[in-house]
Amino acid sequence: MLKATTEVVDPVCGMTVVPDKAAGTATYKGKTYYFCSTQCVAKFKANPQTYVREYAAPAERPAMRALGSHPIVREPVGPLWVGHQSQRAIDQAAVHTDSVTMGWAAPFHDALCSSLGIGRSFRRETLRLANIATGDRVLDVGCGTGVLTRLAADAGGPPGSATGIDPSAAMITGARRKAVFEGSSAVFRLAAVEELPFADGAFDVVVSSFTLHHLPPEVKRIGLREVYRVPRDGGRLFAVDIDRPANALWWLLVWPLLFTSSAAANLYGDVLAYLQRAGFAPVEVLARNWELVTSWSATKPLVSTSGRMKQRPFDAWPVH
Numbered sequence: 001m002l003k004a005t006t007e008v009v010d011p012v013c014g015m016t017v018v019p020d021k022a023a024g025t026a027t028y029k030g031k032t033y034y035f036c037s038t039q040c041v042a043k044f045k046a047n048p049q050t051y052v053r054e055y056a057a058p059a060e061r062p063a064m065r066a067l068g069s070h071p072i073v074r075e076p077v078g079p080l081w082v083g084h085q086s087q088r089a090i091d092q093a094a095v096h097t098d099s100v101t102m103g104w105a106a107p108f109h110d111a112l113c114s115s116l117g118i119g120r121s122f123r124r125e126t127l128r129l130a131n132i133a134t135g136d137r138v139l140d141v142g143c144g145t146g147v148l149t150r151l152a153a154d155a156g157g158p159p160g161s162a163t164g165i166d167p168s169a170a171m172i173t174g175a176r177r178k179a180v181f182e183g184s185s186a187v188f189r190l191a192a193v194e195e196l197p198f199a200d201g202a203f204d205v206v207v208s209s210f211t212l213h214h215l216p217p218e219v220k221r222i223g224l225r226e227v228y229r230v231p232r233d234g235g236r237l238f239a240v241d242i243d244r245p246a247n248a249l250w251w252l253l254v255w256p257l258l259f260t261s262s263a264a265a266n267l268y269g270d271v272l273a274y275l276q277r278a279g280f281a282p283v284e285v286l287a288r289n290w291e292l293v294t295s296w297s298a299t300k301p302l303v304s305t306s307g308r309m310k311q312r313p314f315d316a317w318p319v320h
């Protein structure tokens with residue numbers, strides 16, 4: 001039995017809650033969970049396994065290695081919406097990835113994006129190009145603080161759904177808080193693209209915004225195979241990210257990124273080949289922005305009469 005003053009973590013939004021001040025409770029598999037708001041209670045009751053699995057002991061999720069635990073509790077990691085997140089909750093929830101996560105930037109991520117010209121109006125344009133229809137089940141890979149996921153939830157549902165995944169616990173915590181604050185139906189899960197916790201064909205559309213350049217070559221290959229697995233046949237991936245610069249000024253600014261394994265493939269213009277080699281066909285360029293950013297639409301082919309389209313073997317992939 002918990003002491004009434006012992007703080008626990010709300011499994012939906014990650015906030016710390018004192019049990020006797022909780023806005024609600026729910027029992028799942030014999031364990032009682034405490035919540036900061038009635039919205040969190042409702043989200044949990046609708047889909048408890050989504051939230052409980054992430055806080056399970058590392059041994060229960062063998063493929064996702066938990067980061068080391070740190071004995072720091074209640075260390076604020078940012079203002080307001082991540083201000084009450086305890087470091088312990090972050091560490092328990094973090095999943096391992098070999099790519100570049102951005103947890104440190106979570107508190108100011110949205111402001112940073114707006115200052116770089118990829119604020120809400122750019123996101124709306126992204127969703128217009130992604131052509132989300134009412135009822136679509138949308139997955140946002142590398143969702144960050146979830147701005148695109150929440151807009152996708154507005155565009156697709158109900159009866160559609162929008163789920164965001166990210167390996168950064170700080171990002172997911174921020175995304176959940178903002179969803180609760182905005183009353184969004186978007187759901188956020190802690191996961192990496194290398195191992196998506198979803199069944200084959202579980203989505204109509206996968207979106208990914210400025211995440212591919214965070215993935216080193218091996219993670220791009222494995223991750224894009226996973227991304228290919230989760231849309232239904234005939235479904236698609238819509239990706240927007242940096243691509244080969246089209247003018248000398250950009251090259252002057254970005255050439256140091258050629259020394260990072262994650263961004264180099266984007267700058268060499270290899271993303272289209274990566275998408276094709278994951279099995280997508282056709283892969284179309286829908287837009288170019290600022291002579292640097294490209295939007296791709298990649299379709300998962302319908303199963304043909306001769307059998308399912310095969311993904312390419314790894315040795316046929318780009319080298320960058």
Ligand SMILES: C[S@@+](CC[C@H](N)C(=O)[O-])C[C@H]1O[C@@H](n2cnc3c(N)ncnc32)[C@H](O)[C@@H]1O
Nearest residue numbers: 097099100101102142143144168192193209211
């Ligand atoms: C530049 S941010 C973009 C966030 C959001 N999509 C947006 O457009 O604002 C890149 C995101 O990719 C995430 N990321 C890095 N490695 C990843 C991986 N292996 N799987 C999924 N997401 C990853 C980072 O944690 C980060 O939140």
